[in-house]
Amino acid sequence: MRAALARALLQKADLLILDEPTNFLDLRAIIWLQSHLIALRESEAGTTVLLVSHDREFVDTVAEEVILVKEQKLEYFRGNLSAYEEDFRLRVMNLTRMQEAQGKETARLEKSIRETIKIGKKTGDDNKLRMAKSRQKKLEDGAGMQVNEKGQRFKLSDRMGWFESKHAAFDIPKDEQGVSISLPPAADLRFPGPLISLEDVSYRYAPTSPLVLQNITLSVHFGERIGIVGLNGGGKTTLLNLLTESLRPNRGIVTRHPRLKLGYYSQHAVEDLQTLGRADPTLTALKLLAADSAGELSEQEMRGLLGSFGLQGRTASDVPLAKLSGGQLVRLALVRILWSRPNLLILDEVTTHLDYRTVIALGEALIDYNGAIVLVTHDRYLVRRVVEGEVFTDDGDDEGDEEEDNRRRVVYSLSGGKMKVLEKGMEGFVRVMEKRVAKMGI
Numbered sequence: 508m509r510a511a512l513a514r515a516l517l518q519k520a521d522l523l524i525l526d527e528p529t530n531f532l533d534l535r536a537i538i539w540l541q542s543h544l545i546a547l548r549e550s551e552a553g554t555t556v557l558l559v560s561h562d563r564e565f566v567d568t569v570a571e572e573v574i575l576v577k578e579q580k581l582e583y584f585r586g587n588l589s590a591y592e593e594d595f596r597l598r599v600m601n602l603t604r605m606q607e608a609q610g611k612e613t614a615r616l617e618k619s620i621r622e623t624i625k626i627g628k629k630t631g632d633d634n635k636l637r638m639a640k641s642r643q644k645k646l647e648d649g650a651g652m653q654v655n656e657k658g659q660r661f662k663l664s665d666r667m668g669w670f671e672s673k674h675a676a677f678d679i680p681k682d683e684q685g686v687s688i689s690l691p692p693a694a695d696l697r698f699p700g701p702l703i704s705l706e707d708v709s710y711r712y713a714p715t716s717p718l719v720l721q722n723i724t725l726s727v728h729f730g731e732r733i734g735i736v737g738l739n740g741g742g743k744t745t746l747l748n749l750l751t752e753s754l755r756p757n758r759g760i761v762t763r764h765p766r767l768k769l770g771y772y773s774q775h776a777v778e779d780l781q782t783l784g785r786a787d788p789t790l791t792a793l794k795l796l797a798a799d800s801a802g803e804l805s806e807q808e809m810r811g812l813l814g815s816f817g818l819q820g821r822t823a824s825d826v827p828l829a830k831l832s833g834g835q836l837v838r839l840a841l842v843r844i845l846w847s848r849p850n851l852l853i854l855d856e857v858t859t860h861l862d863y864r865t866v867i868a869l870g871e872a873l874i875d876y877n878g879a880i881v882l883v884t885h886d887r888y889l890v891r892r893v894v895e896g897e898v899f900t901d902d903g904d905d906e907g908d909e910e911e912d913n914r915r916r917v918v919y920s921l922s923g924g925k926m927k928v929l930e931k932g933m934e935g936f937v938r939v940m941e942k943r944v945a946k947m948g949i
Contacts, residue, residue, distance in 0.1 A: 537562070537565060541565060562858075568587075573586065620646070693877050703762070711757055720756075723925075728879065729879055731917075732879075749761060770844035772853065773855055791826060793824045796809045799846065810824075818842070834861050849878065850878040850879065857884065
């Protein structure tokens with residue numbers, strides 16, 4: 508993957524097309540790629556870069572224009588993804604306000620017409636009846652009833668271009684929310700205590716090899732949000748293997764809560780499912796979940812769980828694994844670990860293969876999850892949203908509930924086998940990586 512990316516970047520081209528170039532890159536490499544693409548864009552060559560990416564911060568940094576595929580059409584926007592989302596939000600808000608204001612004005616005029624007709628008939632006043640008829644005609648023609656987004660009377664000059672009707676058309680755009688994801692609640696612990704703790708843990712793969720992890724101490728309690736970031740090869744996967752008991756430490760103590768139920772999403776989860784799909788061409792998501800749950804879930808419960816991750820109907824029961832997309836396989840892998848209601852989720856690079864809207868949906872679902880989360884990712888948005896609790900929308904509702912406010916939220920960096928708390932969080936880690944890239948001078 509990285510060799511193919513390097514080959515593409517070394518070629519002189521008028522148009523450079525990159526499809527998910529940040530997959531399998533660590534944050535330092537992502538930041539370097541950002542800088543390289545910006546420099547390429549601003550160079551004398553003036554290379555046009557067309558990229559597809561689920562990494563919203565990468566897109567925000569690099570892109571000057573966004574092309575969205577919506578309802579089988581292309582929508583163009585001058586600006587980055589965040590600017591598009593803000594513009595979209597304001598358009599929806601203003602058009603909704605116009606629609607509501609026009610509805611109120613229409614209702615007021617209709618009421619006035621009815622009252623005028625009633626009085627005219629009761630008193631035999633032909634002038635009032637003619638007045639009501641005139642108002643009715645104006646109402647039907649649309650004159651005098653529309654209002655603009657400021658609540659003022661709508662004028663035909665407010666509308667640009669050619670149109671067939673005097674009525675203002677309120678074509679309120681619909682946001683494509685993508686897949687809806689809902690996580691089942693975590694199982695109860697019944698009594699308190701850390702879910703898992705590592706005390707002065709060290710690990711090496713062979714007696715004569717160097718330590719991969721050195722003197723690691725970590726404790727995870729119910730409901731906490733733990734982020735782990737670092738460069739590729741820094742020992743993150745080894746640490747997760749110790750947490751999941753795939754490995755045992757050479758030194759130190761690992762303890763687990765007696766009622767710990769752990770769900771582990773491996774960075775190789777999609778490849779593992781693809782292997783299963785090739786081995787059994789008839790294997791579907793529903794069949795696989797039935798085998799995993801071994802009769803503990805009814806078909807209705809399994810379909811409900813799969814549906815809560817966007818795998819509904821025939822997609823769950825009839826489409827073989829070999830024909831599911833990468834994003835669908837990610838969601839199936841999550842269902843496989845969540846059906847048993849774990850109280851600790853360990854997620855290793857879960858955003859790979861997901862589109863950016865599904866990343867957002869997954870992030871919101873993880874925020875609502877009541878269990879603990881250990882998140883290993885290079886996705887800056889996901890760490891900031893899920894672990895640090897940062898709010899990215901300006902909707903006036905940025906106050907979390909009391910339980911969320913009281914959660915322990917911490918981001919660790921893992922480098923050279925040692926782990927430390929990032930006092931400045933993900934933003935601090937990004938700044939360190941930017942300085943390292945700048946020193947590279949390439």
